[in-house]
C-alpha cells in the first residue's frame with residue numbers, strides 16, 4: 001500500500017532532515033513525525049498554499065536552525081533559510097467560527113480535507129468524518145505530540161469519541177491492522193528501516209487504544225490518512241459544512257472568546273504575533 005499518489009523522493013526527504021547522519025540519530029517516532037510533516041507540507045506546497053515547511057524546521061534542529069521543528073506552522077518561517085518570511089495572515093473577525101479558522105489560519109488544509117473527503121466517500125460515520133477533518137489542524141499551533149495537543153484543543157467542541165480518536169491516531173499509525181484495511185506503510189520500511197521500535201509511550205498508547213470501544217474511530221483516521229497525500233486532489237470545505245454544523249459546538253461568542261478551557265489555544269492562532 002502506498003501513500004496515495006504522492007511519490008516521496010527518499011533522497012529529498014533525507015536531505016530535508018539534514019542528511020543521513022541526522023536521520024540515523026533520530027528515533028523512529030521522530031522520523032515518522034518528520035515524514036508526516038514533510039508530506040503534509042509537500043502537498044500544501046504543491047497546492048500553492050502558504051505553509052511550506054522549512055527544511056531546518058523539519059528536524060533535529062541543525063546548528064543554524066532558528067526555530068525548533070516541533071513549533072506550529074503559524075509560527076515557523078517557511079522557505080529556504082536565507083529567504084525566510086512569515087506568510088501574511090488575514091485578520092480574523094470578532095466572532096470566529098471553525099470555518100473562519102479553516103479559511104484564514106489552516107488554509108489550504110489540503111491533507112485534512114482529503115482525509116475527510118475519503119471518509120465521507122467511503123460512507124464512514126459523521127464522527128469519523130469530523131475526526132478526519134480535524135485530526136491534524138493543531139499542527140498550525142504545535143506539531144510535536146500533535147495528537148495529544150489536538151485532542152485537548154478540540155475537546156470542548158466535539159464529542160468525546162471524536163477527540164478520543166484524534167488523541168490515539170498518532171500511535172496507531174505505527175501498527176498495522178489489515179482487518180481494518182491498514183497495512184504498515186511500505187514507505188516507513190524504506191525510510192526508517194524494518195526493525196524500528198516506536199517510543200514506549202507510543203506503544204503504550206497503542207496497546208490501550210486497541211482494546212478500547214472507540215478503537216475503530218481512531219483506526220479509521222489512520223486509514224484515511226494513508227490516502228490523503230495526493231497533491232492533485234481537488235478538495236473543499238463545502239461538503240463538510242452540514243457535518244460541522246451538527247458535530248462542532250460552535251460557541252456563540254466565537255472561538256477564543258468563549259472562555260472554554262482551550263479558548264487560549266484558539267486565541268493564540270488568531271493572534272500569533274501578540275508578544276505576550
Ligand SMILES: [Fe+2]
Pocket residue numbers: 036135136146169170
Ligand atoms: Fe497526524
Ligand SMILES: [Fe+2]
Pocket residue numbers: 036111135136225
Ligand atoms: Fe494526518
